Amino acid sequence: METPKNPTAIRHRIREGLSRIAMVLRADDWNRAKLAGINPTQLSILELLEGRKGGLSVKDVALHLAVSQPTATDSIAALERKGYVEKRPIENDKRGVRVELTIEGLSALQAGGTVEGDAEQATGMLGGQEQEELLLTLVKMIRTLQERNAIPIQRMCASCRYFAPFVHADAAKPHHCNFVDAAFGQRELRIDCRDHETADPTLRAATWNAFVEG
Ligand code: SF4
Structure with missing residues (x-):
């Protein structure tokens, strides 16, 4: 208690x-x-x-x-x-x-899908930086659960063969998506991207290390 x-x-x-x-x-x-x-x-x-x-x-x-x-x-x-x-x-x-x-x-x-629920509205009331930090925390937790086989691989950038983390000097858009050939920022990290293709385990591990090391 x-x-x-x-x-x-x-x-x-x-x-x-x-x-x-x-x-x-x-x-x-x-x-x-x-x-x-x-x-x-x-x-x-x-x-x-x-x-x-x-x-x-x-x-x-x-x-x-x-x-x-x-x-x-x-x-x-x-x-x-x-x-x-x-x-x-x-x-x-x-x-x-x-x-x-x-x-x-x-x-x-x-x-x-036309209704924004209470949880989404509460998320919208967080500051921009708080939202970004929450998104990153969720990505990390989901990735851990995937690695422990608690859930299947999700369609996240972190496990995608097109994801190249921290390859640009621009702090606002440090990542690159090789599928659309465009730079993007931390707040644009996807949790469920329809263009996701799962990287092989070696590439997934290397990408993740590059992502967390920044
Ligand atoms: S295809 Fe989707 S999941 Fe893959 S890197 Fe690009 S935005 Fe991320």
Whole structure:
């Protein structure tokens, strides 16, 4: 039990803070899902599939959402009945299917995406520097979770083969994206970029070292 004289470890209090924010995020997701006429798990599946050429297997959907395969299968079936996703066979795999977003699914996603939730509004009330620091902290935490196999590789710059960190002298735009051949700054680091291509482990490690060493 925490008292003023006996604070719990800072890691514990940060986890408590993150869990409060996660609660608000869940409520925000319910509101966005309601606008799209679906539930939050189904909304997460549409978000996950958006911009993924070739879709994802049911197993990958389950992995990304940290749900069981039967739960993913049920949610995908419900979305399929609404016409929001479709399944396509995987070449050379008789039983495998890939799940893809349809035009109708994209419209539903956009209907739910018009609302800025409470968590996003609270983030907007932080100062510019605070936002940038928070983004960097999140990138570092997500990267650690990836390396521990707690979550799959996310479509972040930090794991992308096109990312060249700190290659420019301009402090406002030190990084380079080789996909679009353009410089960009810390605040533009992506968490879920549709043009992301996962670098091989050696390149990922080298890029990360260059990124944290600045
Ligand atoms: S393609 Fe996307 S993820 Fe990759 S470096 Fe460029 S902006 Fe970052």
